[in-house]
Amino acid sequence: MKLESVITSDQIQNETHSSSKKNQSMILACIGVVFGDIGTSPLYALKTSFSLCGLDANALNILGITSLIIWSLLLIVSYKYFFWVMPIHNKGEGGLISLMARCLENEKSEKMKRIVLALTFIGIGFFIGDGMITPAISVMSAVEGLSVYSPSLANYVVPVSLSILILLFTLQHKGSFVLGSVFGYFIVLWFLWLAGLGVAQIIKDPSILKALNPIWGLRFILKYPSGAFLAFGGIILAVTGCEALYADLGHFGIKPIKISWFFIVLPCLMLNYLGQATLLLINPDYLNNIFYQLVPFEWIPFSVLIATIASVIASQSIISGIFSIVRHCIMLDFIPRLKIKHTSSDYIGQVYIPSINYTLLILCCLIVQIFQNSDRLSHAYGLSVVGTMLITSILLFLIIKKNIFINTYKRYLAFAIITVFIMIDLLFLGSSLIKFFEGGWVTIVISVLIYAIIDTWISGRKMIDNISKLKAFKIKDYLKKNVHSEKRLVPGTAVFFNRSSNIIPTSFDTYIQNNPYSHEKIIFLTVHVTYQPRTIPSKNMTIEEIHDNIWSVVVHYGYKQTPDIQKALKWFCENVHEIDLQNIQFYFSQQIFLVGKHPFKRKVQRTLFQYLSKISLRSTDFFKIPHSHLIELGAYTKI
Template sequence: MQVHNNKAMAGITLAALGVVYGDIGTSPLYTLKECFSGHYGLLPTHDNVLGVLSLVFWELILVVSIKYLAFVLRADNRGEGGILTLMALSKRKVRGTPGWLLMILGIMGAGFFYGEVIITPAMSVLSAVEGLEVITPTFTPYILPISLSVLSGLFLIQKHGTARVGTLFGPVMGIWFLTLATLGVGGIMDNPEVLGALNPVWGVRFMLDNGMIAFLTLGSVVLAITGTEALYADMGHFGKSPIRRAWFALVLPALVLNYFGQGALILAEPAAVKNPFFNLAPDWALYPLVGLATFATVIASQAVISGVFSLTRQAVQLGYIPRLSILHTSEKEIGQIYIPMINWALLAAVIIVVVAFGSSSNLAAAYGIAVTGTMVITTLLAATVARRNWRWPLWAVAPATALFLFIDVPLFSANIHKITAGGWLPLVIGAVMFILMTTWKRGRSLLAERLDEQAIPLDGFIENMEAYPPTRVAGTAVFMTSSSHGVPHAMLHNLKHNKVLHERVVLLTIRTKDEPYVEPEERLTITRLSDSFWQVLADYGYKETPDVNAILAQCEAQGLAFEVMDTSFFLSRETLISTDRPGMARWREKLFVGMSRNALKATDFFQIPTNRVVELGAQVEL
C-alpha cells in the first residue's frame, strides 16, 4: 500500500512540474540577461554579478519557499487556491468597509493577472526562439514569424483541450529542469567562486554600493519569480505536498544551479552577458536546447492560459463577469475547460504585443509590474486570513507581514519606472478589467435592489393563489428567480397576460457559494410551500457549472419528479434603462447595460432545454 501511495505521489509531483512550475522554470532564459542588458548601466563586474546572484537566490528562498510554500499555501478553501479564493476567505470574517476594501484588492489582483497572462506567453516564447540568434545572426529576421506561429498554434489547439498533450508536460519539464541543472553545474565547475553569492552579504553590499542603479535593477531581478501565483492557484489540482516536493527536490536546485552557472560564465566571459543562458551550452547542443526551451515556454504559456480560464469561470460564478460560454474539454477532469471568447481575445492581444514590442528585452519592460502588484495584494489578503480566520496572534502576523511587504513593496516600486517603457500595458489591462468587474458586480446588486422594490412578498401571494386560484392548466412551470422571498417577475407577467397558472409551480433559485465545490448531498434544499407551490434552492461552488437538467434529476431522487416534455421553464428577460436615479454613474450604467446585452443567455449558461423555455420581458430603470 505504501509503495502504491509513493508511486501515486511521484506521479502527481511530476505532473505538478509541468503545470505549476512552467513559468518560473523558464525564467533563466531572460532574468540575468535583463539585469545586465544595459538598461540600467550595470556593468558585469565581479561584485555586481555576485550581488545580483545573491538577490536572485534569496528572492527564491524568501518569496517562493517561505512566503508562498510555507505561508500562503495554508490559505486553502477546501483545497482550492488563487487570488479570488483568497479574497473570499479574507471576507468571511470581515464586514462593512474593511470587507469592501478586501473585495477591491481581490479584484485588483485578478485584473493584474489578466495583464500578466497576455505578456507571459509572448515573453517566454520570444526569449526561447531568440536562442537561434546565438547560433547564427542569419535567423534574426525569422524570430518574430516563428514566435507568432508557435503562439498561434498554442491558442488554436485550446478548443481540443490539453488532456492528451498534458501527459507530456511533466516529463518534458522534468527533462528541462535536469538540463538547467546540468548546464549550471558545468559553468560553476569552471568558476566555483561564484558560490560565494549564497552569502546574503553580497546582495546587501550590492544594494548599498550601487544606490539607485541597484534599486532599478530589482525590476529585472523580480523576473526570477514570475509565476509564483501559479503555486497557489494550482493547489486544487495537485495539493500542497506535491507542489512543495517538486520545488525543493528539483525546481529550486535546478534554478539556483543554472543562475549560478550563468553568473560564472559572465565572470569568465563578460561578452556572454548578451544571452548567458544559451551561451552556457556547447555549440553542438544549441539546436536541441532551443527546441527544448521553446517546448518548455509553450508549456509555461499553457499553464497560464488554463489559469485564466479557471479564474474567469470563478469570476463568472461569483458575479464579477457576465455569463460566458464555458466548454468542458474532458469528461474526467472537471478543471479542463475552454472559454472561446477569452481564448480569441488573448490570441489577438498576444499577437499585437509581440508585433508591437518585437523582442523579449522590450517586453521585459512591461513584465514585472503586474507580478509584483499581485504579490503585494496576496500578502495583505493572506495576512487578513491569518489574523481573522486562523486566529493567529498579532505578534505572529505583524512581523511576517512586515517581512513580506519589506520584499514585495521595493520590488513593486522598482518596476514603477517601467511604466513609460511598456509597464503601462499590464496596468491598462488591469484597470480595464477592474472597471468591468466592479461595474458588473455593482450593476447586478443595483438590479437586484430595483427588482426587490417592485417585488411582492411570496408568502402572501401563494396564500392568495391557493384561496382564489386563477385558471390552472396541466403540467409543471419552473420559474427561474434570483430571489427566494419575492414573487418572480416572469410569474406576474404570465398571470397578467395569459391569466393562467400551471397545476404545479416550482420556484428555482441557483446560488453560488464562496466555496469551490458543494457536496452533491448538500446541493438542493426542497421546500413545499403549499399544495401546488414548491421552492428549490440549488447551491453551486464557484468552480462548478450549474446544470438545470442535473438539478431536475436530483430533485426526482428526492421525491420531486419532473416530466421534461410536460415542464415549461419561465425566465424574465430584463430590458435595462439608464436613469439619473442614485446608484451608479451614468457612464457605468450604460456600460452595465451593454455588458448585459452581450452576456450569454441564461438558457445556454444553465443548460436549460431550449424548446421548453418561455421568456417574458420586463423593463427595469437603473
C-alpha cells in the same frame, strides 16, 4: 513556525497515503503544470537585471545580483509561499478567490468586504495581465536563441514567435488535459538541461558558489543602492509563476508541489543561474544573451527547440489558469456569463472560453508587435508579477489579522513577518514602476480595464436587484392574493427561475396575469453560488413549501462547480415530491436595459453595463435548458 490553526479539518486529498507509482505520476504532472512559467525565467531574468541597473558586469555586481536572485527564490517561493500562503487554503483550493473567501469568512463589516473584493479584483487584473504577457515574453525569449546561432536569423524572431502564438491559441479548443503526463516529461528534461548547462560552467570557476552567501547581495545593495533598486525590476522575473504554486494547490496538493520544488525545480534553477554568473565572470561580453552563451554552438538548435517547447508549456499553463479564474468569476457573478466549453470528460476543471481565448491571442500578438524583443517586454512583465504577489501578501495579512493565532506572541510575530513580505513586494513594485513609460503601462492598462469591467458588472447587477425589489411583491404576500384565483389547472410542473428567493419573479407575475390556466405544481428555483469551491447540491438544497404544491427551492453550488438543474430537479423528485420530469415547463425573464439621461460618468458606466449585458450568455443557454421546455419572457428596464 507552523500555521496549525489555519488548516481546516478538510485535508487536501492528494496528501493521503497512496502508492509510490501514483505519487511519481502526480509529481511528474505537477512539474508539467505548475513550474513551466518559473522554469523559463532563466531565459531572461539575469540579463534583464543587469540591463535595468546599468552597471558593469564586474565580480561584485555579478555575485551580488546572482545572490539576490537565489535568495529571492528561497525567501519568496520556498518560505513565503510554502510556509505561509499555501497552508491558508479554502477546503484544499488555492488562488486569489480562495484567499478572498477566507478573508470574507464571518466578516460583518461592509466596508471591509468592499476592501477585500476590491483587492481581489485588482489582483485578478494583474493575474490576467500576467497571462497576456507570459506567452509573448516566454516564446520570444526562447526564439531569440536563433540570433545567437546566426545573426542573420534575427529578423525571423518576431514572425516565428507570432506563428507559435497563433498556433498555440488556435489549438486551445482541443483542451489541455494532456498537460500533466505528456508535458511533464518535457519540463523535467528542460530542468535537467538547465542544471547541466549550469554545472558545466560552475566547474570551471567554483568561486561563484560564494553567491549562495546573502552577504554578497547586501554588499551590492550597500555599494550601489540606486543600481540595486533598479535591478530588483529584473530580479522579480526570477520568481514569475510562483502564484501557480498556490493556484494549483487543489489539483495536486501541497506534498507533490513541495517535493517537485525542493528536489527538482529549485536546485536546477539555482545551478543554471550560478552557471550564467560563472560565464559572466569569465567573459562579461556575453551579457547580451547570457543564457544561450551557456550552450555549445552545435547544441543551440536543440536548446532553442526545447526552450520553445518549455515556453509553450508555460504559456499553456497560464492560459488554462486564466480560463479557470474567469470561469470562477462567472460563477460568482463578478463578470458577464460567457460561453464555456468543457474540454475533458475526466477533468471537470479543464475548460475553454472562446471569447477569452481570442482576446488573449489578439493582445499577445499586439504585445509582440509593439515590443519586438523580450528586453523591452520585461518592463511590463515584472509589474504584473509583483502586482499579484503584493495583493496575495495583503490578503494574507488580513486573514492573519482576523483570528488565526490564539497565542499573542505568535500573532504579532506573524504580523511582523507578513509586513516584511509586503515591504519586499513594495520594493519590487517601486522598482518595476520606474519603467512605467517603457512598458509598465501595459500591465496597468490591462488591470484597470479588468477592474472596471468587474466593478461595473457588480454595481449594475446590484442596481437591477434593487430595482426589482422595489417593484416586486414578496412571494407569500403575492400568493395570498393570486393563488386562489379561478384558473384551470393543467398537468405538469412550471419552474420559474428567480435571482432572489423571497420575491416574485417577473416571469411568474406575467404568467399569472396573462394565462387562463396554471400548472398543478410550481417551483420557484434559485441558484446560489457560494464562496466555497464545492458543495453537494442534494445536501445543500433549501426547500420550503410555501403553498399547496408550490415550493421555493434554493440550490447551492460552489464556484468550481457547474450547476446541473436537471440533476437538482431529479433529486427533488426522488426525495421531496414526485414530479413528472418529462412534463416540466421552464420560465425565464430576459431583461433588456435602456440607459436614461445621466451625468457623463454615470452614463458611461451604465452604457458599459448595458453592453456587457448584451454580450452575456442568456441564462437559458448557461443552464442548458432544453428549448422544447422553455418559455422566455422579455422585459425592458430603464437604468
